[in-house]
Amino acid sequence: MAFEGPVDDRLAIHELVAAYADAVTCNDAQAWSALWAEDGVWELSAIPGMEHVVGRDAIVKAWRAAMDSLPPMVATSMLGAVTINGDTATGRAYPREFIIWPDGKTRTDTGRYDDTYVKREGRWLFLSRTYTSLHSA
Numbered sequence: 001m002a003f004e005g006p007v008d009d010r011l012a013i014h015e016l017v018a019a020y021a022d023a024v025t026c027n028d029a030q031a032w033s034a035l036w037a038e039d040g041v042w043e044l045s046a047i048p049g050m051e052h053v054v055g056r057d058a059i060v061k062a063w064r065a066a067m068d069s070l071p072p073m074v075a076t077s078m079l080g081a082v083t084i085n086g087d088t089a090t091g092r093a094y095p096r097e098f099i100i101w102p103d104g105k106t107r108t109d110t111g112r113y114d115d116t117y118v119k120r121e122g123r124w125l126f127l128s129r130t131y132t133s134l135h136s137a
Contacts, residue, residue, distance in 0.1 A: 002083075005083060009084045012123075017093045020126070022075075025074050035125060035126055039055065040127055046133055073097050073098060073099040087120075088127075089117040092112060093112070093115060094111070094112055095112075096111075107136065108135075108137055110135045112131070113131055114129075115130075
């Protein structure tokens with residue numbers, strides 16, 4: 001898988017992945033929620049209770065609880081691959097989060113999302129995101 005499909009769709013998915021990281025950095029639940037399909041699935045196997053979260057409302061509730069337990073962070077994400085097939089697509093994204101804890105200690109988490117995207121009403125949304133941790137320091 002590389003970058004396959006119409007350029008406009010590929011660009012829109014790049015922007016979707018970037019908007020996700022921006023909403024995390026800004027801790028903006030409304031913007032973050034708008035990126036998900038109503039029937040989305042979010043899987044974070046390393047976090048108890050978040051192994052398989054179904055539905056945008058449940059996903060946002062889980063995200064809000066996670067964000068409330070963390071100090072502010074800077075999140076970035078790079079799209080590594082995407083293949084468009086009509087109104088669906090698959091891809092990989094590599095997020096990195098830099099966190100400064102109140103005691104001054106820092107942590108950087110790097111991972112991979114295996115994504116499924118869906119185009120609804122002309123907008124690309126996350127249909128599923130499955131996270132794998134690659135490195136934490």
